Amino acid sequence: MRIVSGIYKSRKIVAPKHLPVRPTTDMAKESLFNIINNHFYFDELIVLDLFAGTGNISYEFASRGTEHITCVDQDFGCIKFINQTAETFKMPIQTIKSDVFKYLEKATLQANIIFADPPYNFTDDDFAKIPELVFQNNLLLEEGLLIVEHSKHTNLSNLKNYSYSKSYGGNMFSFFEHTLP
Template identity: 70%
Template sequence: MRIISGKYKGRRITAPKQLPVRPTTDMAKEALFNILNNQYYFDDISVLDLFSGTGNISYEFASRGTEQITAVDANYGCIKFINETAENFDMSIITIKSDVYKFLEKSKQKHDIIFADPPYGFEIEEFSKIPKLVFENQLLQDDGLLIVEHSKHTKLDELDHFSYSKSYGGNMFSFFEINI
């Protein structure tokens, strides 16, 4: 994986093979950030990266100037890798080793962008818990976005607060907003 833009543009990051991850492809990541680039000043926002895995999305935000990034993953190896990479690049990424659902139930901090990249094999009920907890617990700023990455075979358009989705190859991003 590589960082697409910003301070660390072009830098390659190689995650240990034993991590249980499926990083967002460079093509999909570039398309996603082209969308976000038109809506946000990255140095002014707070980002929550759920099911963060390798930290791929967190690094991209940090490279573009975001300083308030929290990465949550249940896997110790993933959290350790993110911490080591963030330290090597001098990125201010806070990591939390936690079950994402438990974290969302307890969290009180609002974010401008919440990005979730759960396992593609999740059932619709597992996917639906993400926006449910985010909106019930009011974890987004008023103009914030929840973005859920999933397979193009999974449809999330029936969930509350769904706004739109974009497909890139086998990846799909579904966007959720407070006021739709």
Template identity: 65%
Template structure:
């Protein structure tokens, strides 16, 4: 796993093999950040990384200058790895060890970008609950974007606030935003 761009461009990050994760591929990560680069100034936004896993997405935002990043994962090993790596690189990443659904039900944290990478084995109901909780609890800023990574077999286009999707390899990224 490597950081694509920014202050730590090219740095390799080696998470422990025992973590229960499926990191976003470098190709997909680069494509997503090319989209985001055209929408936001990274040093002016807040980011919520749900099902953070190895922290790859959080590290990418931090490398590009984002200073308000919260990473949520329920696995202690993932949280520990994110904390250790963030400390090593002096990245401003705050971690929360929590079940993501419980976190979304209780947090008041609003963000410009919410990136969600749940297990691909989740059911449609579980995937559907994520945007439902984000918008029901008003966790996305007005010009914000919710990005949900999922397998290409999962179709989220029928959900409220769905905007569009992009396909990279065998992954789909569904984009949700507030519609005026």
């Protein structure tokens, strides 16, 4: 994987092969960050990266100037890799080793961007729990976005707070926002 833009642009990051991950493709990542760039100033963001895996998305935020990034993943190897990479590049990334659903039930951190990249084989109920817990526990700041990455075979448009989706190859991003009363 490589960092697409920012101060670490074109830097390659090689994750250990044994990690249980499926990193977001460079094409999908670049398109996603073009959308985010049209809505936010990166240096003003608080980012929560759920199911962080290799930290691929967090590195993009850090490279673009985001200084408040928290990664949550339950795999010790993933957390260790993110910590090592963040230290190498002096990136402001904090990690939490936890099951994401348990974390969301107790979290108090509010963020402008919450990015979730759960396993593509999640059930519809598992996918639905992500926005449910985020909004129920008021974790997304008022003008923020919850972005859930999933396969094109998963449809999240029926979930509360759903706004729109974008498709890039086999990847889809579904965007959730606070709804107006």
